[in-house]
Amino acid sequence: MESLRETRRLLEQERANDARRALLLTGLRLGDRALDAGCGPGGITETMADVVGPEGHVTGVELNPERVAEASLRCQRRPNLSFLQADIRGMGLADATFDYSWSQFVFEYLPERLPALAELARVTRPGGKVVVSEIxxxxxQNWPFPERLREGTQRIVDALATKGFDLFAGRKLFTEFRQVGLRDIQVHLLPFYMVAGAADDRLLMDWEVRFAALEAVAAPFFGGLDSYRAYCREYLRMLADPDGLKYAVLLVTEGTKP
Structure with missing residues (x-):
């Protein structure tokens, strides 16, 4: 999913979705030392910095060095915000560093999620929060949703699974939070998008970039590039249909470090 368009897509996605609501709902507070694990270009990291205020501090951790550079440049005037290039499965940070550790849209990419979740718990202080948000x-979730589009979407799921990507990671995190010993676990169901009618240009662009990025992985599961692109065009027409309903959900799982 790496490209210049992907950076733009991530920032537009972060602006369109109400991350602040999820952050406040799960306990991010003024003065907290907070972690944004897998921060990408830093859009949500900035929102976190606004919430914790000048008395707090936010550390954004990102594996991709280009994204770290982009985020550092965009946020260079924010003294309560810093960025680190590291893998969230082994960040090299001290134990019990943070009051609140957040990660969004990262765990779906991890073939093994428990090591990353254990790492988030390790760097969180006792009594602090670990929060993971996933689609x-x-x-x-579309209606009308023709069977050929449903079958095509399942082919993409199957293709992604061969690369360790789990489109249904969100529902599995409650169990995994328990497995790493977190307590007082809650799961919040929030909208990712809800479109009654035709999707706007931003959402259509979001899907176009996804489809383009997935070509190499997904096309073989459609028997070739032409068939895959035909599916993508039909899916985009479905999103633009003024008579249809389209929605997607976030599962935001929070737990407390004992």
Whole structure:
């Protein structure tokens, strides 16, 4: 999913979705030392910095060095915000560093999620919060939704699974939070998008970039590039249909470090 268009897509996605609501709902507070694990270009990291205020501090951790550079440049005037290039499965940070550790849209990419979740718990202080936000079942919640589009979407799910990507990671995190010993676990169901009618240009661009990025992985599951692109065009027409309903959900899982 790496490209210049992907950076733009991530920032537009972050602006369109109410991350602040999820952050406040799960306990991010003024003065907290907070972690944004897998921060990408830093859009949500900035929102976190606004919430914790000048008395707090936010550390954004990102594996991609280009994204770290982009985020650092965009946020260079924010003294309560810093960025680190690292893998969230082994960040090299001290134990019990943060009051609140957040990660969004990262765990779906991890073939093994428990090591990353254990790492988030390790760097969180006792009594602090670990929060993971994931889309669950993206692409399937549409009506009308012709069977050929449903079958095509399942082919993409199958293709992604060969690369360790789990489109249904969100629903599995409650169990995994328990497995790493977090307590007082809650799961919040929030909208990722809700479109009654035709999707706007931003959402259509979001899907276009996804489809383009997935060509190499998904096309073989359609028997070739032409068939895959035909599916993508039909899916985009479905999103633009003024008579249809389209939605996707976030599952935001929070737990407390004992």
């Amino acid at each position: 669950d079942g993206l692409g399937f």
